[in-house]
Amino acid sequence: MLSAHDTIQRLGGLARGAHLQRLGFDRRALSRMVAAGQIERLRPGVFGVSQVAEDVRGATRHGGALTCVSVLRQHGIWTLPTEDALHVWLAPGRHLLRHENCTCVTHYYRGTPPLGSVSVAVALVHLHRCSGDEAFFAAFESAWRLGLLSRAARSQIRAALPQNSRWLVDLARADADSGLESLLRLRLHILGILLECQVSIRGVGRVDFAIGGRVILEADGRRNHDGSLRHKDLVRDAAASALGYETLRFDYAQIIHDWSTVQSAVVAALQRSSERR
Numbered sequence: 001m002l003s004a005h006d007t008i009q010r011l012g013g014l015a016r017g018a019h020l021q022r023l024g025f026d027r028r029a030l031s032r033m034v035a036a037g038q039i040e041r042l043r044p045g046v047f048g049v050s051q052v053a054e055d056v057r058g059a060t061r062h063g064g065a066l067t068c069v070s071v072l073r074q075h076g077i078w079t080l081p082t083e084d085a086l087h088v089w090l091a092p093g094r095h096l097l098r099h100e101n102c103t104c105v106t107h108y109y110r111g112t113p114p115l116g117s118v119s120v121a122v123a124l125v126h127l128h129r130c131s132g133d134e135a136f137f138a139a140f141e142s143a144w145r146l147g148l149l150s151r152a153a154r155s156q157i158r159a160a161l162p163q164n165s166r167w168l169v170d171l172a173r174a175d176a177d178s179g180l181e182s183l184l185r186l187r188l189h190i191l192g193i194l195l196e197c198q199v200s201i202r203g204v205g206r207v208d209f210a211i212g213g214r215v216i217l218e219a220d221g222r223r224n225h226d227g228s229l230r231h232k233d234l235v236r237d238a239a240a241s242a243l244g245y246e247t248l249r250f251d252y253a254q255i256i257h258d259w260s261t262v263q264s265a266v267v268a269a270l271q272r273s274s275e276r277r
Helices: 003-008 019-021 027-035 054-062 070-073 118-132 133-145 151-160 169-170 179-190 226-242 254-257 259-276
Strands: 014-015 039-041 047-049 087-090 105-108 196-201 205-211 214-223 245-251
Touching: 003 014, 003 019, 003 027, 003 047, 003 179, 014 019, 019 047, 019 226, 027 245, 039 054, 047 054, 054 070, 054 087, 070 118, 070 133, 087 169, 105 118, 118 133, 118 151, 133 151, 133 169, 133 179, 151 169, 169 179, 179 205, 179 214, 179 254, 179 259, 214 226, 214 259, 226 245, 245 254, 245 259, 254 259
Parallel strands: 087 105, 214 245
Antiparallel strands: 014 047, 039 047, 196 205, 205 214
């Protein structure tokens, strides 16, 4: 006997009713399987099985496909902090479907949403439309570093961006250690401050950034700086100072929530460096 559950499972956990009917399952049979709890009707015309992830299930119930920051987080891509609501892509003209505990953010973009979730490349384009240049740039570099963006995918993303934002893809690198580094470099680039990235300094080791040959910038992120890690950083900073470098360290809260202080500190350090020459 044909098993709709097994068929849907082989299809990735979701299937349209029209597809299942072409495979030999009529509407009555599908209704009986739903009533028996063998499969689930997630929205009119779309069926699923229990293996479907909750966020994909929620997006499907909403009437579209999971996209934007919700997809990027699934892949471990660094993103700026946002609310936990699901981001769902609906085609223009489609009506969203309110469902239990619905807090979804609906994106009405051109094109036809797939069943389930979009690709990383599409999610990045949608993130740019949703959250702007900075959020996109940090996530793009993170996805590239994780090996999730082929050259073809990067080209497709660039072409899909507004013309005045395509330079972000040209500026991006594959070796950014964190989204904080990406934000730091982007913001200073906009100020006209050029950074050397991932610089190795004899006696110090590799640093995140160097500016003007005498200023080191480190983005410490959310790591724990108690104990041995903190001691290691102090040793590195002392070695850098002995070589004539000034080291500036900024943590997650400073870069994300207190950028004006970070900017002022960098500009002042560069001014001191130029005066010593």
